[in-house]
Amino acid sequence: METLVKVPICWIYLEMFTQFSDLRSYKYSVYKQSYFWSLGIPGPTPIPFLGIIPSIAKMGLKETDLRLMQKYGRHVGTFFGNLPQLLITDPEMIKEILVRRFSEFTNRAQSFRNVEFFDSAVNVAPGEHWKFLRSTLSPTFSSGKIRNMTPLISRCLEKLTRNARNMSEGGKSVEMKSLFGAFTLDVICSTGFGIEVDSQSNPEDPFVVNARKAMSASIIGIRILLSMLFPDFQIFFRNIPLMDQKALDFFIEATKSVMQERRKSTSDNYKDLIQLMINAHKEQSDKTTENEEGMNYESYKKRGLTDREILANALIFLLAAFDTTSSLLTFVSYCLAVNQDVQDKLISEIDKELCKKQPTYDNVFKLQYLDMVVNETLRIYPPATRFNREASADTEVCGVKIPKGLDVTVVVSAVHYDPEFWPNPRKFDPERFSPENKGNIKPFSFLPFGAGPRNCIGMRLALLEAKMAIVEMLQNFRFVTAPETEIPPKLGKGALTKPANGVYLKLEAL
Numbered sequence: 482m483e484t485l486v487k488v489p490i491c492w493i494y495l496e497m498f499t500q501f502s503d504l505r506s507y508k509y510s511v512y513k514q515s516y517f518w519s520l521g522i523p524g525p526t527p528i529p530f531l532g533i534i535p536s537i538a539k540m541g542l543k544e545t546d547l548r549l550m551q552k553y554g555r556h557v558g559t560f561f562g563n564l565p566q567l568l569i570t571d572p573e574m575i576k577e578i579l580v581r582r583f584s585e586f587t588n589r590a591q592s593f594r595n596v597e598f599f600d601s602a603v604n605v606a607p608g609e610h611w612k613f614l615r616s617t618l619s620p621t622f623s624s625g626k627i628r629n630m631t632p633l634i635s636r637c638l639e640k641l642t643r644n645a646r647n648m649s650e651g652g653k654s655v656e657m658k659s660l661f662g663a664f665t666l667d668v669i670c671s672t673g674f675g676i677e678v679d680s681q682s683n684p685e686d687p688f689v690v691n692a693r694k695a696m697s698a699s700i701i702g703i704r705i706l707l708s709m710l711f712p713d714f715q716i717f718f719r720n721i722p723l724m725d726q727k728a729l730d731f732f733i734e735a736t737k738s739v740m741q742e743r744r745k746s747t748s749d750n751y752k753d754l755i756q757l758m759i760n761a762h763k764e765q766s767d768k769t770t771e772n773e774e775g776m777n778y779e780s781y782k783k784r785g786l787t788d789r790e791i792l793a794n795a796l797i798f799l800l801a802a803f804d805t806t807s808s809l810l811t812f813v814s815y816c817l818a819v820n821q822d823v824q825d826k827l828i829s830e831i832d833k834e835l836c837k838k839q840p841t842y843d844n845v846f847k848l849q850y851l852d853m854v855v856n857e858t859l860r861i862y863p864p865a866t867r868f869n870r871e872a873s874a875d876t877e878v879c880g881v882k883i884p885k886g887l888d889v890t891v892v893v894s895a896v897h898y899d900p901e902f903w904p905n906p907r908k909f910d911p912e913r914f915s916p917e918n919k920g921n922i923k924p925f926s927f928l929p930f931g932a933g934p935r936n937c938i939g940m941r942l943a944l945l946e947a948k949m950a951i952v953e954m955l956q957n958f959r960f961v962t963a964p965e966t967e968i969p970p971k972l973g974k975g976a977l978t979k980p981a982n983g984v985y986l987k988l989e990a991l
């Protein structure tokens with residue numbers, strides 16, 4: 482939400498003026514405020530034009546959500562700016578929306594669309610277009626394809642250990658988000674684009690510089706924020722760049738040149754995401770993208786992936802993979818440093834099962850305690866705190882009336898902290914996920930990667946990469962708190978769970 486403070490105040494006045502300057506807007510504004518009351522949905526009285534934004538700016542999204550759910554229950558009507566959002570944490574309702582009645586809630590909320598270029602990305606595309614993209618891209622993330630990426634990840638692991646050694650030389654504390662951020666960037670560059678970089682040692686590499694620029698703006702930029710504040714006026718925001726335009730152009734050019742090279746090449750050695758997408762491209766597709774209105778799944782399938790779709794999805798994979806996976810790794814290292822007994826147990830498991838062998842796809846997924854530690858970290862620090870769906874028609878779910886077009890947001894962090902499903906929720910306790918206890922977990926109360934047909938497409942890649950990195954680190958180091966370690970770490974205010982001031986730890990060489 483750092484962008485919040487940058488919203489020019491004149492926009493707010495402009496909105497107020499425009500809203501009250503004609504009857505339609507005035508009626509709309511009044512209607513907005515009574516929107517949830519008329520549906521019988523509890524929630525805070527909306528602050529005109531801002532909704533819960535002041536609270537988010539003050540205490541962060543995660544804390545605001547937690548308090549709302551504690552005060553109003555498992556479904557709450559709120560306004561993000563002027564945009565109504567139904568926040569839900571009831572596992573039964575979540576199951577209905579994400580799985581059982583998926584056909585009524587296929588799309589993401591409107592606020593995340595209307596973004597040319599990204600409208601071809603799988604996380605944004607609606608309806609039949611989404612169905613086509615998802616079914617075309619899913620095989621790219623199959624276990625076989627991900628297993629083939631292991632050698633690419635292994636090469637990045639070598640750089641990770643070397644960088645960790647250099648950074649911790651002389652007993653210095655290491656900022657873990659930067660260390661793991663560099664590693665995850667190296668991984669996504671090689672598994673996504675087939676480009677080898679060493680972001681820690683060569684921070685000036687143009688690919689690294691532009692990736693960082695692109696990711697610092699991220700998809701929740703000023704443009705999205707304005708669209709949420711003033712949903713009726715999205716059309717006026719189309720000229721505001723979504724992200725650093727130069728960084729975007731750089732990636733478009735870089736991806737295009739990789740695509741050109743690959744199309745000329747006869748080698749079938751490439752195992753990265755871009756190659757897998759090129760394989761799903763059909764020659765005629767670029768000529769048939771003009772008139773897409775009303776296209777159904779079958780006609781999309783006939784035309785194959787277009788260059789624009791390959792570009793948009795390559796970029797989305799980069800954005801979706803970076804902060805999420807590096808935050809997961811950062812919080813695992815923190816949780817292990819402050820729970821040395823858990824770290825001992827994990828190191829013993831790794832030593833016993835791997836006997837100093839390198840981490841691979843086949844051995845890391847067999848480590849039971851590692852899986853428990855990763856899951857518990859994802860519960861306490863879910864990298865994505867919220868995700869949403871949009872109702873395609875007026876409907877009712879678990880007795881709650883949901884009008885067509887309403888943004889239904891699943892509040893992952895609040896579900897993960899619900900004491901009814903997770904006793905003593907702030908306690909880090911991997912035993913919750915032990916084989917004996919796993920069966921007691923309430924279905925749909927653990928959602929780090931979402932659920933149903935539109936869950937995270939990159940889950941397997943993220944888990945492979947994270948688990949390989951944890952094993953590699955614990956074969957070489959022990960995580961220990963340093964005088965600078967913030968306990969517990971202060972979290973950023975936005976939708977991604979990130980440490981606000983970094984996580985500083987000592988790495989004791991084993």
Ligand code: HEM
Pocket residue numbers: 603604605615797798799801802803805806809863864865867868869928929930931932933934935936937938939940942943
């Ligand atoms: C720890 C790492 C990650 C976490 C916690 C995470 C979490 C999530 C969540 C919560 C969603 C929304 C799911 C839903 O709506 O049900 C999502 C969607 C998505 N994720 Fe991830 N993600 C991670 C890593 C990745 C990676 C590595 C990639 C790609 C390389 C990726 C690509 C995507 C895409 C494309 C979507 C949209 C899927 C769709 O709309 O069909 N994510 N992720």
